Each structure stands twice: as C-alpha cells, then as structure tokens.
Amino acid sequence: MSAATVLESLQQQIVPAAGAATLSHDSCLVFQLAPDELVRTVRRLKEEFGYDLFLDVTAVDWPADALRFEVVHHFASSRQPLRVRLKTRVAPADPSVDSLVKLYGSAAFMERECHDMYGIVFRGNHDLRPILLYEGFAGHPLRKDYPKTREQPLVPYRH
Amino acid sequence: MDTPLANPVRSIFATPLREDSVIVNIGPSHPATHGTVQIIAELDGERVLRTDVHCGYLHRGFEKECEDHTWHNLIPYVDRLNYVSALVNDFAYCDGVERLMGIEITPRCRYLRTLLSEYSRLVDHLTCVAAGLMEMGAMTAFLYLVMVRDFMYEHLAALTGARVTYSYGRIGGLACDLPDGWLARLEEILVQYEDFVARVHALVDRNRIFIDRLRGVGVISTADALSFGCTGPILRSTGLARDLRKDAPYLAYAELDFDVPVGIAGDNYDRYFVRMREMDESVYMMRQLAQMLPEGPINVDDRRCTFPEKQRVYREIESLINHFKLVMDGPSVPAGEVYCAHEAPNGELGFYMVSTGSGTPWKVHVRSPSFVHMGAASRMLDGGQLADIVPTFGSINMIGGECDR
Numbered sequence: 246m247s248a249a250t251v252l253e254s255l256q257q258q259i260v261p262a263a264g265a266a267t268l269s270h271d272s273c274l275v276f277q278l279a280p281d282e283l284v285r286t287v288r289r290l291k292e293e294f295g296y297d298l299f300l301d302v303t304a305v306d307w308p309a310d311a312l313r314f315e316v317v318h319h320f321a322s323s324r325q326p327l328r329v330r331l332k333t334r335v336a337p338a339d340p341s342v343d344s345l346v347k348l349y350g351s352a353a354f355m356e357r358e359c360h361d362m363y364g365i366v367f368r369g370n371h372d373l374r375p376i377l378l379y380e381g382f383a384g385h386p387l388r389k390d391y392p393k394t395r396e397q398p399l400v401p402y403r404h
Numbered sequence: 405m406d407t408p409l410a411n412p413v414r415s416i417f418a419t420p421l422r423e424d425s426v427i428v429n430i431g432p433s434h435p436a437t438h439g440t441v442q443i444i445a446e447l448d449g450e451r452v453l454r455t456d457v458h459c460g461y462l463h464r465g466f467e468k469e470c471e472d473h474t475w476h477n478l479i480p481y482v483d484r485l486n487y488v489s490a491l492v493n494d495f496a497y498c499d500g501v502e503r504l505m506g507i508e509i510t511p512r513c514r515y516l517r518t519l520l521s522e523y524s525r526l527v528d529h530l531t532c533v534a535a536g537l538m539e540m541g542a543m544t545a546f547l548y549l550v551m552v553r554d555f556m557y558e559h560l561a562a563l564t565g566a567r568v569t570y571s572y573g574r575i576g577g578l579a580c581d582l583p584d585g586w587l588a589r590l591e592e593i594l595v596q597y598e599d600f601v602a603r604v605h606a607l608v609d610r611n612r613i614f615i616d617r618l619r620g621v622g623v624i625s626t627a628d629a630l631s632f633g634c635t636g637p638i639l640r641s642t643g644l645a646r647d648l649r650k651d652a653p654y655l656a657y658a659e660l661d662f663d664v665p666v667g668i669a670g671d672n673y674d675r676y677f678v679r680m681r682e683m684d685e686s687v688y689m690m691r692q693l694a695q696m697l698p699e700g701p702i703n704v705d706d707r708r709c710t711f712p713e714k715q716r717v718y719r720e721i722e723s724l725i726n727h728f729k730l731v732m733d734g735p736s737v738p739a740g741e742v743y744c745a746h747e748a749p750n751g752e753l754g755f756y757m758v759s760t761g762s763g764t765p766w767k768v769h770v771r772s773p774s775f776v777h778m779g780a781a782s783r784m785l786d787g788g789q790l791a792d793i794v795p796t797f798g799s800i801n802m803i804g805g806e807c808d809r
Binding site: 297323349353372374400 | 416465472630631632633635644652743745752754758776780808809
C-alpha cells in the first residue's frame with residue numbers, strides 16, 4: 246500500500262469514527278480523539294493499516310484549558326512513510342487514558358516516562374514505577390506549574 | 405516518615421523465582437553500563453532468568469530546561485543528547501525548527517549537513533564497535549578503530565572548534581563554511597579508515613572466540629523488535645531494511661546511491677556486522693557528497709533567524725537592531741507543532757516540538773532511540789549468560805545523554 250492509498254483509506258474509514266483529522270506539514274496524519282476511542286483506533290491502525298511501530302508517547306500541558314493535558318502518540322509503519330499522530334485531551338482531575346501495552350511492547354517503557362513527567366495514568370499498564378526519576382520524587386516536573394527551581398525533599402541516606 | 409528505601413529504584417521482582425536463584429545488581433557503577441544504567445538480574449548460576457533494566461541516573465531535566473530558553477540557545481543542549489554523534493542531533497533539531505518556520509536551507513548547507521551526518525554516523529559506529537570489541541578483550545582492534553576516530557575528532561575540531569560537542573548547526577544554516585583543504589584531509593582520513601577497518605575485519609570476522617561470543621547471543625526477532633519500537637541497526641540486524649534515509653528521504657539522501665545493510669538473525673554478530681557495513685556505506689556517501697558539494701552561501705537570507713554580517717552590524721542601525729533582537733529574543737518561530745525524525749546512528753531520533761509563537765519553545769520532546777531500546781533490552785538479555793550481558797548491552801549502544809535526557 247502506498248502512502249497515498251493509506252491516507253485515502255485512513256481518512257475514509259477512521260476519520261468518521263474518530264473525529265477531525267488533518268494532514269500536517271510534516272506529512273503526519275493528525276487525529277483528535279476522545280479518550281475512549283484511543284485503543285480501538287490504535288488497534289485498527291495496527292491490524293488493518295500496518296502501523297507496526299509505536300514510536301513515542303508524550304503529553305503537552307495547556308494549563309489554561311479545562312482539558313489540560315494533551316496526550317500525543319506517534320505511530321509509523323515499516324511499509325510506507327505516512328506517520329500518524331493521535332491526540333487525546335484529558336482533564337487534570339482524572340488524567341488517565343488507556344494503555345497500549347497489550348498492542349505494543351514499547352508502550353511499557355514510554356508510558357512510564359510520560360507518567361513520570363506529567364502524571365498521566367495509563368490504565369492497564371501495571372508498571373508505572375519511576376523510570377527517569379527516582380523513588381520518592383515529589384511532583385511531575387514537566388507540568389507547567391512545576392517551577393524549574395523547586396527543590397526536592399531530601400532523600401534519607403541509602404545504605 | 406516512611407521507611408527509607410534501600411535503593412533509588414524499586415525492582416519489579418523482590419523475591420527469587422526459585423530457592424537456589426539469586427538476585428544481583430549490575431550497574432549503575434559498572435564500566436559496561438556507562439555508569440548510568442542499572443540492571444537488576446535474577447541468576448540461576450551463570451544463566452540470567454529475568455532482568456529489570458533501569459535508566460535515569462543521568463536525567464538532567466533537558467526538556468524542562470528547553471522551555472526556558474530561546475530556540476537558538478538550545479543548540480548546545482541538543483549536542484549533549486547523543487554526544488558521540490552530536491552533529492546529527494544538531495541537524496535534526498534545526499531541521500524541525502526550520503520546518504516550523506517554513507525555511508528551506510541553501511543547497512550547499514543541505515549537502516554539507518548530509519556529509520557531516522554521515523561523518524557523525526561513522527564516528528558513532530566506530531566508537532560502538534571499538535568499545536564492544538574491547539569489552540571482549542580485543543585491545544588491538546579497539547586501538548585501531550579509536551585511533552582512526554581520533555583523526556576524525558581532530559578533523560571535526562578543525563571545522564567546528566570542538567572535538568565532541570560541536571554546536572555547529574544553526575537554524576537556517578551552519579556556523580561556518582569549510583576551512584581550506586578540509587575535503588582533501590577528509591579523503592586522507594577515509595583512506596586510513598579503510599586500511600584499519602580491513603584489519604579489524606581480518607582480526608574479528610572469522611575469529612572463533614568472537615563468533616562463539618556473538619553468534620546466537622542477544623537474539624531479537626523482527627516481530628519483537630518492531631513491537632518494542634526498535635529502529636536503526638537493531639531493527640535492521642533482524643533483516644528488516646527500514647531506514648529513514650531511504651524510506652522518507654530528508655536532506656540530500658534522495659540523490660545518493662547507497663545500500664541499506666541488513667542482518668539475518670538479529671543477534672550480536674549481526675549488529676556488529678550491520679554497523680561495519682553501514683560505515684562503508686557512509687564512506688561511499690561522503691565521497692559522492694564531496695563531489696556534489698555546490699558553491700554558494702551556507703545560511704539562508706532570512707532576517708528571522710540568520711545573523712547579519714558583522715561589518716553591517718557595525719555600520720547600519722537596522723542590522724544592529726536585527727543582531728540585538730536575534731541575541732535577546734531569539735528566532736521568532738510561529739505557532740505550530742512538528743515531529744521531525746532523522747535516522748541517527750542508533751535509530752530514529754525524533755524531535756516533537758510545540759511552539760506558541762512566544763519566542764521560547766512551549767515543549768521540546770526527544771524521542772531518543774536509546775531510551776526505547778532500553779525498554780527492549782530485557783528481551784535480549786533474558787535467558788542468556790551473565791557474561792553475555794556486557795557484549796549484548798554494548799551492541800545496543802545505549803548513550804546515556806540521550807537515554808536519560
């Protein structure tokens with residue numbers, strides 16, 4: 246399947262179900278999804294359209310918005326160059342989305358990082374221990390309300 | 405007060421699976437883990453039953469720090485992600501910002517960036533292969549390769565002023581043009597590279613000790629490699645020819661003739677060989693690029709990002725203001741988002757950047773291949789021998805700077 250055919254079928258088949266899609270200038274198809282549509286859409290992307298590489302997950306913090314956190318997933322295919330970016334907005338009271346660990350092995354590690362940095366909870370990923378931070382780190386450093394100069398509580402001496 | 409933790413990390417397994425197995429810490433203070441990665445392993449004698457890989461000992465808040473500086477100021481920071489091939493980081497970052505700004509770089513800059521990206525790949529692979537061989541006791545092969553690498557470091561220092569962290573990319577161009585005689589010296593170094601790499605091939609490729617240590621060790625299948633997000637030499641060593649330089653050509657790669665080497669088994673030997681072959685392809689590309697390199701300016705003529713000539717800054721008020729604004733406020737990047745991926749020596753290096761048009765980035769996220777590969781490391785280590793952890797970990801080529809950010 247060439248990129249053009251994939252683009253066409255993605256737009257026909259997934260867009261009506263998943264809301265608005267735009268083709269960004271970095272040749273990436275961007276979907277704005279509701280949180281409960283995430284896993285279903287990703288499964289279709291993987292199984293029907295050959296998006297076998299889950300490249301990255303991160304979040305963007307928009308403190309002024311009610312749905313403050315935008316969780317951003319990037320997917321690529323080993324067969325054609327069109328990439329897909331999925332965006333999901335979640336509210337700060339319950340910043341959780343479904344985990345992709347059942348679909349991709351890479352989700353386990355990358356979701357841990359996103360949980361470290363933004364406190365996004367990935368439902369179904371049972372291993373959200375700190376990965377870049379350490380046990381006892383207070384807060385989520387990439388949130389905009391975390392000041393850069395904040396000092397962390399002193400960790401007791403470890404033997 | 406909670407009871408103090410015995411360790412900054414909490415292992416996913418605290419009790420052994422069996423009565424006679426033992427749980428040990430390997431790293432972070434271990435030369436083979438670069439002092440930054442901790443592997444908690446459960447051993448049955450010399451056999452590794454399961455592992456829990458931790459990184460983060462080199463985390464320094466790169467992404468947070470990025471949100472507090474102008475777009476230009478980040479160039480020295482991105483150098484320090486993968487400090488073995490800093491130029492690739494520079495160019496990937498600059499490419500992302502240029503896409504946000506809608507800038508097309510000049511032809512000379514495009515070819516030079518391609519040439520220097522391949523030069524960086526060469527240096528990176530030399531380091532990885534040399535270190536991997538040294539860890540198995542091949543001191544001669546290590547010294548051969550590192551000697552050539554040092555010629556390259558000196559040569560890049562003649563161009564950029566620094567041996568390792570170059571800060572050579574600029575948004576919309578490069579810091580400076582090539583000095584006189586640089587390409588002639590490049591050819592001399594490439595000839596020496598060929599001589600010494602041929603010696604390493606002769607020492608290692610059919611050496612019984614190395615084949616026994618590398619063949620069938622640290623195996624990962626294509627399906628697993630894809631599922632765990634592996635890219636670069638690790639994915640290609642399993643036989644899948646995925647390479648952004650071919651699949652989604654950027655810079656000048658579409659105009660170059662080159663092959664994408666792949667392995668067969670996805671083991672340590674294949675990763676060694678894929679890297680060795682990729683170096684040859686890089687040399688082949690650099691020779692083509694040295695011939696193709698056009699004359700012309702290296703910076704775009706765009707006052708939003710390129711500094712005016714020094715002489716004009718001294719003579720006219722517009723250029724002085726322009727210079728001042730570029731230093732104080734930085735380039736003005738319009739609101740938008742971009743995911744810019746380059747094929748770094750280790751795999752797909754992606755910059756996901758969000759701008760609100762305020763002069764500093766709203767978000768800079770790095771999709772670093774090393775971090776994702778650490779998530780797949782357990783797949784390659786489990787079931788192997790304790791002694792094989794070192795060569796397998798070496799063949800993944802984890803670079804702490806980009807893994808932990």
